[in-house]
Amino acid sequence: MADTDAPREFAFELALCSHLEATTEWVVSRQLGATVDRAGRRIVDVVGVAPGPGFDRRAEITDRSVPIRAIESDVGAGEAVPRNRVLPEMASETRDAIVDTAVDAGFFATERRDGREYVRQTTRYPDEWFGRLVGIENKPDLGDPGALDRQLRTDVSLGLFDAVVLATESHVTRAHLNRIPAAVGVWRFDPETGTREEIRPPASLSPDEPGIELVAERPLRTDVRPVTAGEKARARRRIAERAYGKGWRTYDFPACAHAEATDDGRPYCAQFERVVDPARTCGDDCDAFDPAEPPDVSTGALRDERSTWRRDPPGVRRRQSGLDRYI
Incomplete structure (x- = not known):
């Protein structure tokens, strides 16, 4: 194996996601951008999305993420709009990519009239489909905190969650x-037993109020950006949509004879008897690597069975069998 030590943080993160999926009503996802100015500047390890009053309506539309720009566009459910007038402020390639993604997800539908293509929403978007958003930073070993203080200060000052x-x-x-x-808040979590102890409850932040985003830190200087309540609301919707479509089982299983899947869909190595990170520790660099077909695992079926997320809802046309094997 390329790394003889277990990928501790990866295994810890997957165990926590599985635990939260089993013990809460949340939609659980991992590794999501959680800033306003540039989403990739701050990646949160785990996000829990609590269902809101419109959750069932949202679940009926699609099991994928709906593009935020499609939701915010002038395209409505009552009247079709010429395709070239959708998001007219955007470059045509970007606009087409957003429209195509929304169509593929089942949120937009297209039709032709007199040789022109029109776009409409298949249903109205339920704004209140999610309630609380909980951001979780994983640090199994507090003796090696890294950038933990800066990350948590960013989350608190911005207040997206x-x-x-x-x-x-x-x-x-x-x-x-x-x-x-x-x-x-602080949780102590044992990934082996799946027990979670709340050491300190989290305070309620203020996502409906303006916040401060840490943009950059230098010696003797910190650059910040004021963020409006409206910008935060848009970012929260983006996070919730991304979490709904992505989930937490975002890895491919190794094409190795030793690869197995746990009951909850985590990648497990029978040779080394532990959960592994396939992207980091599996493959030709592993001394025990034995090429074979990967485990036949439907992570979409597992997610549907174990969470509030709904796979292939009525609002989405059925996809060809096998295409969503690792979704």
């Missing part, structure tokens, strides 16, 4: 708590 939590496997001391922003 209703609550922010730090999840760790370490014993949490008073000194640890004093170094963590007071608004951040």
